[in-house]
Amino acid sequence: MTCVIIDDEAKSRETIVNILTKYCPDVDIIGQAQNVEEGYTAITTLRPEFIFLDIQMPGGSGLNLLSFFKDAEFKVIFTTAYKDYAIDAIKMNAVDYLLKPIAINEVIDAVDKIKRLLAKKSLSTGPVTRFLHLNSKTTIDLIPVEAIVYCEAESTYTNIYLNDGSKKVMTKTIKDVEEQLPVNDFFRVHNSYIVQKRYIKQYIKGDGGSIITSFNHHIDVSRRNKNEFIEWLSS
Numbered sequence: 001m002t003c004v005i006i007d008d009e010a011k012s013r014e015t016i017v018n019i020l021t022k023y024c025p026d027v028d029i030i031g032q033a034q035n036v037e038e039g040y041t042a043i044t045t046l047r048p049e050f051i052f053l054d055i056q057m058p059g060g061s062g063l064n065l066l067s068f069f070k071d072a073e074f075k076v077i078f079t080t081a082y083k084d085y086a087i088d089a090i091k092m093n094a095v096d097y098l099l100k101p102i103a104i105n106e107v108i109d110a111v112d113k114i115k116r117l118l119a120k121k122s123l124s125t126g127p128v129t130r131f132l133h134l135n136s137k138t139t140i141d142l143i144p145v146e147a148i149v150y151c152e153a154e155s156t157y158t159n160i161y162l163n164d165g166s167k168k169v170m171t172k173t174i175k176d177v178e179e180q181l182p183v184n185d186f187f188r189v190h191n192s193y194i195v196q197k198r199y200i201k202q203y204i205k206g207d208g209g210s211i212i213t214s215f216n217h218h219i220d221v222s223r224r225n226k227n228e229f230i231e232w233l234s235s
Contacts, residue, residue: 001111001118004031004046006039006062007054007079012100016052016079019107027111036060040068045214047198050075050095050114055085066092075117077110132160132180134168143168145185149213151177151194161217163199187232189221203233 003020007013013032020027031046033039035057043051053062053076062078063085078089081100089097095117096110132148134141143160152159153174160168160177170177178188188194195211202212208223221229 001026001050001114002028002030002046002048003050003052004033004039004042004048005029005052006033006042006057006065007052008034008057009054010034012054012079012102015102016107019102019104020111023104023108024111026115036062036065039065043069043074044201048074049118050077052077052079054078055080055082063088063092075114077114132170132177134160134170141168145181146198148181148186148196149199149215150196150217150219153192163215165215184235187225187229189219189225189229191222193219195219197233200233203230 005013005016007016013034017029017032020029030048031042033042036059039051039053039062042048051074053065055062055078062080066072066076076089076092076094078085078094078097079100079102080097083099086097095113096106098106098110130145131142132145134143143162147162147164149161149163151174152161154169156171156173158170158172158174158177160170162168174188174192174194178186178194181194185198186194186196189211190208195213199214200211201214201216203221204210204212208221208226210221211217211219213219
């Protein structure tokens with residue numbers, strides 16, 4: 001499970017890191033942030049499955065941060081020194097509300113709740129393709145589908161751009177690759193491009209328009225696919 005810790009107090013972040021590292025080894029801490037702006041960037045770029053979120057922070061509260069995400073896919077565990085926001089947390093469907101100083105057993109219990117929710121979600125969505133297989137003469141590399149930012153056609157090959165900045169080349173056409181990817185997460189925006197929704201940062205309107213990814217790739221949307229793409233993006 002992937003998580004991001006958002007808290008302006010370095011000591012609080014360190015406490016959560018230490019507890020997770022020692023008692024919750026199945027949690028991968030993929031990022032930290034110390035204010036709303038950094039938190040927003042971390043969530044949109046890293047796409048964690050859940051976050052630890054402080055409420056009172058300089059420049060805006062954790063509640064303000066969540067207001068930017070209308071249909072958040074990530075789960076939230078609030079961490080705060082104040083009891084007064086519990087009702088607001090409940091309204092925002094927080095998984096848990098931990099008061100500082102943070103107790104070890106409370107973190108473990110909150111993570112267990114996250115685990116159960118994610119397991120239930122996985123069962124309800126059914127089986128999906130988790131890896132693409134990249135064959136060479138001596139190896140078969142497994143490319144995690146979640147790590148794919150976009151795919152680019154190049155003759156009878158397909159370039160696969162990943163969220164770690166690397167590029168893989170598959171000896172398959174982009175049509176063959178498209179057929180292996182889950183349609184809820186990926187869209188063929190152009191004859192030459194397939195994009196993953198989780199890494200779309202912005203759509204720029206135009207004749208067909210264009211996409212900017214979380215890693216600042218610029219990808220054209222064909223005029224023919226524009227309306228269907230906008231509908232998919234909003235779903």
